[in-house]
Amino acid sequence: xxxxxxxxxxxxxxxxxxxxxxxxxxxxxxxxxxxxxxxxxxxxxxxxxxxxxxxxxxxxxxxxxxxxxxxxxxxxxxxxxxxxxxxxxxxxxxxxxxxxxxxxxxxxxxxxxxxxxxxxxxxxxxxxxxxxxxxxxxxxxxxxxxxxxxxxxxxxxxxxxxxxxxxxxxxxxxx
Numbered sequence: 155x156x157x158x159x160x161x162x163x164x165x166x167x168x169x170x171x172x173x174x175x176x177x178x179x180x181x182x183x184x185x186x187x188x189x190x191x192x193x194x195x196x197x198x199x200x201x202x203x204x205x206x207x208x209x210x211x212x213x214x215x216x217x218x219x220x221x222x223x224x225x226x227x228x229x230x231x232x233x234x235x236x237x238x239x240x241x242x243x244x245x246x247x248x249x250x251x252x253x254x255x256x257x258x259x260x261x262x263x264x265x266x267x268x269x270x271x272x273x274x275x276x277x278x279x280x281x282x283x284x285x286x287x288x289x290x291x292x293x294x295x296x297x298x299x300x301x302x303x304x305x306x307x308x309x310x311x312x313x314x315x316x317x318x319x320x321x322x323x324x325x326x327x328x329x
Contacts, residue, residue, distance in 0.1 A: 291323065291326065294323075295323055298319050298322050299315070299319050
């Protein structure tokens with residue numbers, strides 16, 4: 155630094171020199187600016203911040219409420235699915251039981267029908283057997299009469315021949 159530069163700094167005032175008038179005006183302007191800012195700007199800014207905070211709190215509460223509702227709906231949906239599964243199982247069991255009952259009924263009907271057919275066949279066989287036995291007896295009686303008449307034609311009377319044939323028929327087995 156030269157002597158001229160140093161003298162200029164001293165003449166113009168230094169960085170550390172305090173000017174009382176300038177300081178008072180600076181403090182007054184700062185206070186005035188602060189008061190105007192407080193009246194006109196600070197209250198609206200605080201109101202906007204409080205309003206924003208209120209909306210954020212409401213949004214958080216709404217989101218929390220929506221989450222609770224979603225959890226409740228999820229639990230309800232799981233319960234509905236569980237009940238639907240139980241109903242499906244119940245319906246399947248009932249269907250299987252009904253099918254088993256139908257099968258059992260059909261088996262019983264088929265067995266009854268088969269027994270009825272067997273009994274009908276036995277009755278038919280019995281009737282045909284009785285008819286055959288009667289025809290056989292008639293033929294045997296005719297043969298016996300014929301044989302007896304040839305053998306005893308000369309010695310027996312017709313009444314004695316009939317008695318002989320009847321005794322023969324009585325000696326034959328009944329079935």
